[in-house]
Amino acid sequence: MTSFDELPIRDDLRGLKPYGAPQAHVRVELNVNENTHPVPADVVDDIMRRIHVALGTINRYPDREFTALREALAGYLGHGLTAENMWAANGSNEVIQQLLQAFGGPGRSVLAFPPTYSMHSIIAAGTGTQWIPAQRDAEFEISPATAVAAIQAHQPDIVFFCTPNNPTGTPVSVETIAAAYDATEGIVFVDEAYAEFAPEGEPTALTLLEGRPRLVISRTMSKAFAFAGARVGYLAADPAVADALRLVRLPYHLSALTQAAAEGALAHTPAMLAMVDDIRGQRDRLVRELAVLGYTPYPSSANFVLFGGVRDPQDVFDKLLAQGIIIRDIGLPHHLRVTAGTEAETTEFLDALAALDGSIN
Numbered sequence: 001m002t003s004f005d006e007l008p009i010r011d012d013l014r015g016l017k018p019y020g021a022p023q024a025h026v027r028v029e030l031n032v033n034e035n036t037h038p039v040p041a042d043v044v045d046d047i048m049r050r051i052h053v054a055l056g057t058i059n060r061y062p063d064r065e066f067t068a069l070r071e072a073l074a075g076y077l078g079h080g081l082t083a084e085n086m087w088a089a090n091g092s093n094e095v096i097q098q099l100l101q102a103f104g105g106p107g108r109s110v111l112a113f114p115p116t117y118s119m120h121s122i123i124a125a126g127t128g129t130q131w132i133p134a135q136r137d138a139e140f141e142i143s144p145a146t147a148v149a150a151i152q153a154h155q156p157d158i159v160f161f162c163t164p165n166n167p168t169g170t171p172v173s174v175e176t177i178a179a180a181y182d183a184t185e186g187i188v189f190v191d192e193a194y195a196e197f198a199p200e201g202e203p204t205a206l207t208l209l210e211g212r213p214r215l216v217i218s219r220t221m222s223k224a225f226a227f228a229g230a231r232v233g234y235l236a237a238d239p240a241v242a243d244a245l246r247l248v249r250l251p252y253h254l255s256a257l258t259q260a261a262a263e264g265a266l267a268h269t270p271a272m273l274a275m276v277d278d279i280r281g282q283r284d285r286l287v288r289e290l291a292v293l294g295y296t297p298y299p300s301s302a303n304f305v306l307f308g309g310v311r312d313p314q315d316v317f318d319k320l321l322a323q324g325i326i327i328r329d330i331g332l333p334h335h336l337r338v339t340a341g342t343e344a345e346t347t348e349f350l351d352a353l354a355a356l357d358g359s360i361n
């Protein structure tokens with residue numbers, strides 16, 4: 001069998017590993033931070049109707065500017081944003097890739113604060129952007145002073161934040177993001193994939209956009225909106241950022257079916273987000289009950305919980321999987337991450353974990 005290393009592949013890709021979250025279809029799937037509640041049936045019906053309409057002109061290319069979708073996304077985010085501030089792509093992963101294609105690339109660097117979302121460094125590698133990891137403070141936090149010191153030390157072209165951070169659940173304050181912005185002349189990118197799960201009233205980086213044309217904030221419909229299979233991510237920024245991304249996106253990158261489905265989902269925002277409170281409740285329950293079991297869960301503003309104190313993460317992962325429950329070993333020694341599911345799924349996970357002998361460090 002030929003390995004890709006034997007092909008005339010780019011030297012900087014040799015030896016790298018692709019994104020590899022295991023994709024087992026089992027009874028209780030709490031491994032990739034999806035919303036485990038299905039889309040309500042009446043919303044499915046409306047989306048089907050919209051897709052039916054879109055199929056009527058599917059012989060034609062879709063609206064390259066996805067104008068109706070950008071208007072709907074701006075309306076959803078509020079904060080005085082308009083369609084001109086919005087950009088979307090096939091998942092926020094593609095949004096991030098386009099951002100690095102336009103603002104990163106060979107000879108440029110991105111500064112980030114691991115542990116963070118694994119795709120950030122993989123997209124940096126794919127676009128030939130140098131990845132510079134910086135230290136967090138205790139408890140995975142990033143103070144304004146820590147962010148500014150890292151920026152001054154490395155002078156990156158782009159700074160990445162993720163709030164709430166995957167895999168730790170830790171929020172990054174608007175003070176840290178504002179301080180980072182003032183310390184760099186580069187792009188400051190904030191991945192807010194899990195923003196809807198943050199405590200009510202916690203300010204988002206969207207409140208900082210006004211007057212900061214180098215600040216870029218991405219969101220996704222994959223998490224709170226329960227729409228991961230549709231692949232819709234988006235960003236909010238100065239209209240000039242969207243103009244820059246038009247240079248690197250492929251024409252018609254959002255299919256007519258994707259646009260119709262996303263517009264349908266956004267037209268039913270309250271129904272689509274109805275389970276967010278429930279998920280927050282299960283997340284808080286996970287933090288409480290994991291501590292009672294003797295593990296060390298971290299506080300989380302997202303729909304998942306990272307917990308330490310695991311003697312052998314691979315062993316616990318395997319034993320849960322054997323019972324039809326999949327969670328995530330993110331490669332942090334003695335840690336595992338679990339998504340907050342429905343009440344029944346969360347109960348199954350907690351009961352199965354409690355029944356494992358000798359798994360606490």
Ligand code: PMP
Binds near residue numbers: 090166194219220
């Ligand atoms: N950002 C973060 C922090 C994530 O955890 C994820 C998905 N796990 C994404 C972005 C990508 O989401 P999508 O491409 O589905 O929008």
